[in-house]
Amino acid sequence: AAGVIQSPRHLIKEKRETATLKCYPIPRHDTVYWYQQGPGQDPQFLISFYEKMQSDKGSIPDRFSAQQFSDYHSELNMSSLELGDSALYFCASSLEGVAGNEQFFGPGTRLTVL
Amino acid sequence: AQTVTQSQPEMSVQEAETVTLSCTYDTSENNYYLFWYKQPPSRQMILVIRQEAYKQQNATENRFSVNFQKAAKSFSLKISDSQLGDTAMYFCALIFYGQNFVFGPGTRLSVLP
Numbered sequence: 001a002a003g004v005i006q007s008p009r010h011l012i013k014e015k016r017e018t019a020t021l022k023c024y025p026i027p028r029h030d031t032v033y034w035y036q037q038g039p040g041q042d043p044q045f046l047i048s049f050y051e052k053m054q055s056d057k058g059s060i061p062d063r064f065s066a067q068q069f070s071d072y073h074s075e076l077n078m079s080s081l082e083l084g085d086s087a088l089y090f091c092a093s094s095l096e097g098v099a100g101n102e103q104f105f106g107p108g109t110r111l112t113v114l
Numbered sequence: 115a116q117t118v119t120q121s122q123p124e125m126s127v128q129e130a131e132t133v134t135l136s137c138t139y140d141t142s143e144n145n146y147y148l149f150w151y152k153q154p155p156s157r158q159m160i161l162v163i164r165q166e167a168y169k170q171q172n173a174t175e176n177r178f179s180v181n182f183q184k185a186a187k188s189f190s191l192k193i194s195d196s197q198l199g200d201t202a203m204y205f206c207a208l209i210f211y212g213q214n215f216v217f218g219p220g221t222r223l224s225v226l227p
Binding site for chain 1: 217
């Protein structure tokens with residue numbers, strides 16, 4: 001079965017650069033969530049989208065933005081990168097009203113800021 | 115490959131009673147973390163409790179405690195004095211430092227008044 005796809009899997013950037021992470025949900029899933037996990041830290045919810053509209057917002061810095069496109073894939077845009085942004089970013093997708101909105105997580109994108 | 119199994123898709127418990135959610139996992143790694151996450155209707159993933167695999171002592175966090183059996187690769191969650199606000203989906207998760215989560219399929223817990 002198709003799973004959540006994230007690209008790239010690994011990304012290395014310099015401070016103050018920008019980065020764009022992409023998430024392709026499971027086909028027909030209409031909700032995407034983004035999480036950030038620092039080394040040895042708990043994953044922190046960043047933001048979620050349902051039907052291309054922002055549905056919930058967590059601890060997303062103002063330097064980050066995200067959107068969900070008409071094909072339901074989502075992109076997380078990160079600007080003015082800081083060393084503390086080095087983390088594993090994973091997204092999850094779910095289908096509203098199905099299986100209790102069970103989230104299926106992608107493998108994550110490992111971002112390293114030098 | 116690492117796998118996490120939660121054999122109870124749904125459970126219910128009366129308010130103020132105790133419930134135990136089961137979780138088993140499979141890994142060949144020796145250093146890892148185990149987590150229980152709660153996902154309420156808000157859909158945010160809320161950390162309930164964590165256990166470092168190298169620690170033999172079972173983790174506790176207020177009304178939540180785990181029974182970690184490393185040799186058996188078992189990591190169950192006990193919720194004491196269940197409250198209505200405990201109603202949520204509970205995910206058991208396995209993680210290796212710097213790598214992606216491996217979550218179980220979840221257990222939907224309903225706390226009944």
